[in-house]
Structure formats: C-alpha cells, structure tokens
Amino acid sequence: MKGTVLIVEDQPNFREGLKFMISQSRNWTVIGEADTGEEGWQKALELRPDLILMDIHMPVMNGIELAERIHSHGMDTLFIIITGYQDFQYAQSAIRYGAMDFLLKPCSDDDISGILGSASKKLQAKRKEQQTTREHLLRSILLKYQMNQELTSHFLRMxxxxxxxxxxxxxxxxxxxxxxxxxxxxxxxxxxxxxxxxxxxxxxxxxxxxxxxxxxxxxxxxxxxxxxxxxxxxxxxxxxxxxxxxxxxxxxxxxxxxxxxxxxxxxxxRVQPALAPQSVHRTGRHQAIEAVKNKIMALIISGDFQALHDYFEKVGRHACSLQLTDGKILAINHSLALGQISEVLGLFSHQRKPAEALLQTIDQLPGSKELQSWFKEACQDFETRLDRWKQQANPYVNSIQQAIDYIEEHYLDSDLSIKQVAENIHLNPSYLSTLFKKETGETFTGYVTKLKLQKAQVLLRNTEMKISEICQTVGFEDSTYFSSVFKKHFQISPSEFRQNH
Missing domain, CATH: 3.30.70.270 (Reverse transcriptase/Diguanylate cyclase domain)
Incomplete structure (x- = not known):
C-alpha cells in the first residue's frame, strides 16, 4: 500500500517537478497540494497524509508555523522541510517540531529519490508498530485479557x-x-x-x-x-x-x-473449529494441557502477574521433586500450554519452534536440575514477552516510551535532567535512571547526546550551515567539544561526514 503525500510549496514549477518525481515512485502517491501554509494546514486536516513536503518560506503561514501547528495538534505525520535559503535561521525550530529531514533547493532527482526512500522506511516501521498496537488493543478488549479506562480511551483514538x-x-x-x-x-x-x-x-x-x-x-x-x-x-x-x-x-x-x-x-x-487434524479422541494429556492453559489465562486476566510468576516458580520446584519422567511430562504440558497462549495473544512470531523439537529438547535433559533450569528460562522468556504485550496494548504503562517522548520534546532545554523527566512521568529519578539504562542500553546523558548527534547528522547531510552553527542548533555550546564527541561516537569528524554524504 503506497504512502500518501501532501506537497505544500508556493513555486508552481518546483511543485510540478516534485509531483512528477513522486509519480515515478513505487512507494508514494500525491493526494493533495497547496501553495500556502494555511491551505496546507486545511488539506492536512482533510486528507491526513502520511508525509508532507513543505517549503519554509510561503505566504500566509510559513513552513515552520505549519510544522508547529502539526506538532501541537499531535498529528502523526512525517514531514520534510524544503528550503532554498542558506542561513537556515529556522533549522532549530524545524528540528524541534519533528522535521524528518531537509531538502535543499536546487535539488537533483537523486536527492528527492533518496529522501523519499528514507521516508518510506520510516513509514513502514510506523505502520508495523501501529498494526501491532491495534491488534493488542483488540485482543485486550474482545478477548477480555486486559481492561481499564485508559486502554479503552486509547482504543477509541486508534x-x-x-x-x-x-x-x-x-x-x-x-x-x-x-x-x-x-x-x-x-x-x-x-x-x-x-x-x-x-x-x-x-x-x-x-x-x-x-x-x-x-x-x-x-x-x-x-x-x-x-x-x-x-x-x-x-x-x-x-x-x-x-x-x-x-x-x-x-x-x-x-x-x-x-x-x-x-x-x-x-x-x-459458534461451532468450535478444528485447529489441527484430529485422528484420535482427546487424551488425558490434552485435558492436562487445557487445565494448565485455563489456570495461566485466569492469572493473566486477573492482572496478578506476581501470582503468575510465583505459580511458575512453584511448578518448577515441583517438577524437580518428581521422578525425572514425571517432571518432564509436567514441563511438557506447561510448555505446550504457554505456546497455545502465546498464539492467542500474539506474543510470538509464526516462526515458533515445532512441538516435535520441544519434545526432543526436553527428552534430552539429563537430570532434574537441568529440567528445572530449562523450565525457569522458558517461563522467564514468556513473562518478558507478556510484559511487552502489556506495554504495547497500553502505552500509558510504558514509562520508558513516555520518557523518550519527553526527551524528544525537550532535548534542547539547557536544564533538561533525569529529575525533570522523572517528575513529568511521575517516577522516582533513581528508579527511572536504572530502568532507562536497562531498557535502552544507554544512560540518560548518553541517550540525549546521541539524539543531538543524530539531529546534527541531518543538518550536516542536507544543509550548508557552518559546523559552529549546527553545534548551537542541536544544543552543544562549544564547537570543539561537539566535534570531539561526534568523532568519538561515529569514528569520523563532522567535516569528514559532510564530505562523505
């Protein structure tokens, strides 16, 4: 499915050139055009495009004012700034309001093709994330796995x-x-x-x-x-x-x-469908798996995930105390039940391990301790995926995503700190610091620095701003320090990066 583009550009010839280039693309189609920022805003509301190409300098409302309006209204739209000016006095504002990239006039066919390719990748990633979120919301509500007012409100918006x-x-x-x-x-x-x-x-x-x-x-x-x-x-x-x-x-x-x-x-x-060919009647093992599945699903629906963890621990200890063969049967029943639950909730990809391979793995475990260790690892993996499912189904519980969103909004603030972010999302600063490092692999300071450097790359690649100007635009006060950090992070200096891109 092609992405949709709105072109907001006051120069007719350039606008027509963009339309022609986009018409040659396999991934994009133009659904509207405007020659003023105000008209562009009305078209954006009406058409809800996936991508907006907007000039900075236009009559009635300029591109930065349009970007600010899109940003303030929370529209989930990618946009690229078009400019023919060399001073880039608005670059900092464009970056702050979420500009994906810059397109510098005059631009070649390769420039336009390259930037559309980058936008297409971002759009596909966004669509995949939205698809996953919608599916989690549907399962939470229709299958009654997780229900609360915030989740329902998010469902209504999506x-x-x-x-x-x-x-x-x-x-x-x-x-x-x-x-x-x-x-x-x-x-x-x-x-x-x-x-x-x-x-x-x-x-x-x-x-x-x-x-x-x-x-x-x-x-x-x-x-x-x-x-x-x-x-x-x-x-x-x-x-x-x-x-x-x-x-x-x-x-x-x-x-x-x-x-x-x-x-x-x-x-x-509804008559219950057959999900697999049935050549024999249900055996005691099938009944045991069904009982295990019902027990685990009851704990998930109740929302008592500590009780679920305790249940897994108890089963692991019990399996270890049994004769090895009986312990393996217990582990097999629980593993198969977890697999069925994972399919229903969408916790795993379709490239899951076949039941035959699972049985073979458990059969080769030499003793009770190895069985307990294997079962503990399998349950931990299930709990991790279940936790991700809960976060995707209800983004309000995803504290790290809230922190990242806040950082994106305020990374240029000179007084931005972990304490400020923690206060905004109602967490203890020490706890947030530990959680942030665990989930992102970066310290808070390291993440903010990396974000600034990524913004600097956009300006180096697409503008002719001086390095000292880019340094200040993305929030570094000293250009020497900026160059040093840039080279340490990317193993190349800002000047060399610009020459290579």
Missing amino acids: FEGSRLWLVTITDYFPEGKNYGSDDLYVLQYGIYNIVQELALSEDADAKLLILKEDQFVLSVSSELATACWRENAELAVREYLGIEIENIPLGPSSDVNQLMSAYAAYNEQ
Whole structure:
C-alpha cells in the first residue's frame, strides 16, 4: 500500500517537478497540494497524509508555523522541510517540531529519490508498530485479557471513525484437502491477503488485524457494500483455498460495549473449529494441557502477574521433586500450554519452534536440575514477552516510551535532567535512571547526546550551515567539544561526514 503525500510549496514549477518525481515512485502517491501554509494546514486536516513536503518560506503561514501547528495538534505525520535559503535561521525550530529531514533547493532527482526512500522506511516501521498496537488493543478488549479506562480511551483514538467486521475461519482442515498443522501459517497468510485485497478495493483505509489464529477483525472507515463484499470474500477464499469463512459486522468502534457483546454472542453460538487434524479422541494429556492453559489465562486476566510468576516458580520446584519422567511430562504440558497462549495473544512470531523439537529438547535433559533450569528460562522468556504485550496494548504503562517522548520534546532545554523527566512521568529519578539504562542500553546523558548527534547528522547531510552553527542548533555550546564527541561516537569528524554524504 503506497504512502500518501501532501506537497505544500508556493513555486508552481518546483511543485510540478516534485509531483512528477513522486509519480515515478513505487512507494508514494500525491493526494493533495497547496501553495500556502494555511491551505496546507486545511488539506492536512482533510486528507491526513502520511508525509508532507513543505517549503519554509510561503505566504500566509510559513513552513515552520505549519510544522508547529502539526506538532501541537499531535498529528502523526512525517514531514520534510524544503528550503532554498542558506542561513537556515529556522533549522532549530524545524528540528524541534519533528522535521524528518531537509531538502535543499536546487535539488537533483537523486536527492528527492533518496529522501523519499528514507521516508518510506520510516513509514513502514510506523505502520508495523501501529498494526501491532491495534491488534493488542483488540485482543485486550474482545478477548477480555486486559481492561481499564485508559486502554479503552486509547482504543477509541486508534479506531476513531471505524466500523469493525469479524472474519472467522470455520475450519482450516476441510474434507478433501490434505492440509496439516504445518500449513497453518501459509493458510492464514493466504486468507489474510485475499480478504485484505477485497476490502481495500472498496475502502482505501481498510485494515485487517489478527485477533486469533482463526479470527481476524477488519477495520473500515465506511460502510462496505455488505452483501457484495461478504459474498466476494467468502467465494474467493473457498475457490482459492477450499476453506469456508464467515463475515459478520461487530459494529462501530465508538461503542466498545456493543463490540464486546456482538463478539461474545457470535462465539456462544459458534461451532468450535478444528485447529489441527484430529485422528484420535482427546487424551488425558490434552485435558492436562487445557487445565494448565485455563489456570495461566485466569492469572493473566486477573492482572496478578506476581501470582503468575510465583505459580511458575512453584511448578518448577515441583517438577524437580518428581521422578525425572514425571517432571518432564509436567514441563511438557506447561510448555505446550504457554505456546497455545502465546498464539492467542500474539506474543510470538509464526516462526515458533515445532512441538516435535520441544519434545526432543526436553527428552534430552539429563537430570532434574537441568529440567528445572530449562523450565525457569522458558517461563522467564514468556513473562518478558507478556510484559511487552502489556506495554504495547497500553502505552500509558510504558514509562520508558513516555520518557523518550519527553526527551524528544525537550532535548534542547539547557536544564533538561533525569529529575525533570522523572517528575513529568511521575517516577522516582533513581528508579527511572536504572530502568532507562536497562531498557535502552544507554544512560540518560548518553541517550540525549546521541539524539543531538543524530539531529546534527541531518543538518550536516542536507544543509550548508557552518559546523559552529549546527553545534548551537542541536544544543552543544562549544564547537570543539561537539566535534570531539561526534568523532568519538561515529569514528569520523563532522567535516569528514559532510564530505562523505
């Protein structure tokens, strides 16, 4: 799916040149243009582009004023500053308001192509992050794994103006098809692409999200031609894969209670699908795995993650106290249960270790101590991924991301300190300092310095500002110190960096 571009440029010839260059790109399409900052602002509100190319000097409202307005309204839009001026008196403001890069007039086709390539990479990373966040929010609410007012508010913002459809695979393994459990990922991928393509043909803002391995949620910004879309999707999946799907409307995203009720009502009357070929009846082991899964899910839903940790510790000790064979059976049941829970919550990628490899690994453990150690490591890995899931589902609990956002806003402040950041996000400064180093791998001071140097790279690469001016623009007071830190960090001096780029 191509990214959308709004061009805000008061020189008609240059604007037309940009439009032509972008039309040659495989990754971008122009959806609007404006010749003043004020008109650009109105178009930005109306069109919500992924990227804005804006000139600094324009009538009515200049590019910096437009950037400030975009920034103050919290619009999640990439923007690039276009300028033909050599003094770059506005560079500091442009950087502060989040300019991704600068495009210096006159510019070559390679300059434009290169900057669009960089923007495309940033957009893809942003879309992937948004997709993950939306999926976590859906699972939290529809599957009732985590619910609170802040999370619900975030859901309403992320899905604002959308209507949701539930897409369910009734059976991955129909009669007459030789599909096996190893084909699940390929089948899911095929169904995903068919449904997404059909939805996009009717709604450019359609987004298909994975809820569970046999259910998707389609988010659309308008009413789909219900009968036509539903029939086309079901027919296409049936013809290409021989699999039956069901599509039902859940309702508008603004009514969370209705979404939950509609989802619950559908699942109550639904015949449970077969997620793997069943050649034998459920055995005692299957029942044991189901019991373990229910126990762990109950602890996750309750939000008592200390109790979950204690449960894993208790199971590990118990496995160690049993005869080795019995201990391995206990560990296998829990490992398989964790794998099933991970699939439901989306904690792992699809490139997970097959059950056969898991069984072989556990079988080769020589003693109880090795078994306990292996099980402890597996549970710690699950807890780490679960914690990341909680943070992505509810960004308000992600203290480090809040700290990083604050630093991005205030890194040019001469009095910025870990204490100031901690007070803003309501944490103890000492605790934040330790947590920041653990999560980012950088000290607070080191992170701020690195951020300033990255901003300096943008100016060195795209402007003709003096190094002393760049030094002051990104927050260094002494140019000699700036050059020394730059060279220590990148193993090259600022002057050499500019020559090479």
